[in-house]
Amino acid sequence: MSDLAQCWINGRLMPGSQASISVFDHGLLYGDGVFEGIRFYQGRAFRLYEHLQRLMDSAAAIRLTVPYTQEALTQAVADILDAFAEPDGYLRLIVTRGVGPLGLNPESCTQPTVILIADRLSMIDDNQRHRGAKAIIASTRRLPADGLDGRIKSLNYLNNILARIEANQAGADEAVLLNQNGYVAEGSADNIFVVRDGHLFTPRHTDGALQGITRGVVMALAADNGIPVAACALTSYDLYTADECFLTGTGAELIPVREVDGRPVRRCPGPVFSLLSCAFSDLIALETQPR
Numbered sequence: 001m002s003d004l005a006q007c008w009i010n011g012r013l014m015p016g017s018q019a020s021i022s023v024f025d026h027g028l029l030y031g032d033g034v035f036e037g038i039r040f041y042q043g044r045a046f047r048l049y050e051h052l053q054r055l056m057d058s059a060a061a062i063r064l065t066v067p068y069t070q071e072a073l074t075q076a077v078a079d080i081l082d083a084f085a086e087p088d089g090y091l092r093l094i095v096t097r098g099v100g101p102l103g104l105n106p107e108s109c110t111q112p113t114v115i116l117i118a119d120r121l122s123m124i125d126d127n128q129r130h131r132g133a134k135a136i137i138a139s140t141r142r143l144p145a146d147g148l149d150g151r152i153k154s155l156n157y158l159n160n161i162l163a164r165i166e167a168n169q170a171g172a173d174e175a176v177l178l179n180q181n182g183y184v185a186e187g188s189a190d191n192i193f194v195v196r197d198g199h200l201f202t203p204r205h206t207d208g209a210l211q212g213i214t215r216g217v218v219m220a221l222a223a224d225n226g227i228p229v230a231a232c233a234l235t236s237y238d239l240y241t242a243d244e245c246f247l248t249g250t251g252a253e254l255i256p257v258r259e260v261d262g263r264p265v266r267r268c269p270g271p272v273f274s275l276l277s278c279a280f281s282d283l284i285a286l287e288t289q290p291r
């Protein structure tokens, strides 16, 4: 947490240092809740509508009623951004099942907890970003959709964290998770793309990829720029033999990958990545112009 952090909890805005929730919150006790990570630039949240839609979908999928409308949450975001001292940063929007007795029955929680945090986010420095990330393919698999559908952005990140521990152990920056069938799903906190012969490919959500907002933006930018793009089944072979490979996410933005399991990626950053990265920055500048 930085000194600048601000929090909004169930309608109350306060400095991050004064924010707290109950130890009986089922978000903490059981990971029972959903969340969004949202970047803001020039005091404006990027793709807020899409993030709120996905939050509502995630909540609906776990039978959690968000006690605020999308309009009310949009206002809460405006309020916290007004209170935050810098124009650029990161928002974490969390909805938990709320406070209840020990025991995981969600019906014992009567009032969901809604939390918004605004703070700085430093994922990686510019140097590292330019050099590209070193990735490994983790032995930890993405949870199968009949266990937890990858489209639900839930508070359960333990298998992603296990994959990330593998990356740390290997001295890598990111772990790629395969699904139960051995197809590439995504990174521990980002989506993955490969370029082959000028075509852009990314795993399908049915293979366990979160329907990332950044992924969607990048696919649209590719199409706008005449780059053929498809969501399809990819294996580790496709990562090992890619002309280019990169990660996308709200936190990550766009990060080129320089190596996968010790195999150097042919071009890092490659021309498709560079084009899309510029187009992405231009889009952010356009969509977040100060009012």
Ligand SMILES: Cc1ncc(COP(=O)(O)O)c(C=O)c1O
Residues within 6 Å of the ligand: 037, 160, 186, 187, 188, 189, 190, 191, 210, 211, 212, 213, 214, 215, 248, 249, 250, 251
């Ligand atoms: C597991 C996972 N996949 C992909 C993403 C990228 O999604 P988005 O671009 O919407 O941030 C995230 C971002 O939080 C994530 O946690």
